[in-house]
Amino acid sequence: MSKLEEVADALKLLGDRNRLTIVALLQVKELCVCEIVDILKTSQPNISQHMRKLRDGGLVKESRRGQWVYYSLCLEDKPYILDILKEIPSQAALIVPAVCEANDCCT
Template sequence: MTPLNLMKLLADDTRLSSVMLLLNGPLCVCDLMEALQESQPKVSRHLALLREGGLVESEKRGQWVYYSLARELPAWVIKTLTQLLPEWRAQAGAAAELRKGGQLNCC
């Protein structure tokens, strides 16, 4: 992961918000759809880009796929994301609040 690659991955609001939500732990696509108020195909497409870029990883649990930050991320990436989190929360509103309440009952 290079700084340029990280910034390219975070340059889209859907991808940035997804990553910020995943800082709190794994989520399934339905959780992210609800938080982001986006369709399943759009959320899945952006998660695929994040996975291909090495920022997130997925795990299939039954019929659901859960996404989390990649375990092998360099420390500087985690530090950068953590530093962005308060500003993102201030601007994200409802999406940030949904995650604080936990996962949805869809999975």
């Protein structure tokens, strides 16, 4: 696959409102699936499938800890994506620990 195609594929991943929000959220801190579901107000399988696409595209990595799967950004080799994220206002305010306090998942 050419470099251009690689970039196009990454941009296609980010060209979705939900996925771009997820990546922006992960810039604040790593999150578990349940918290992303809670923030984006959509179904758990929907988020699960978005996370798989982001993982297959090499944009995030996962780490299972107990019951929970935590996702974090993986953009060391993709500085242009960080430049894109700089353009987006911080999504930090969306992260409220309600679910996590109930679940004891994210500290």
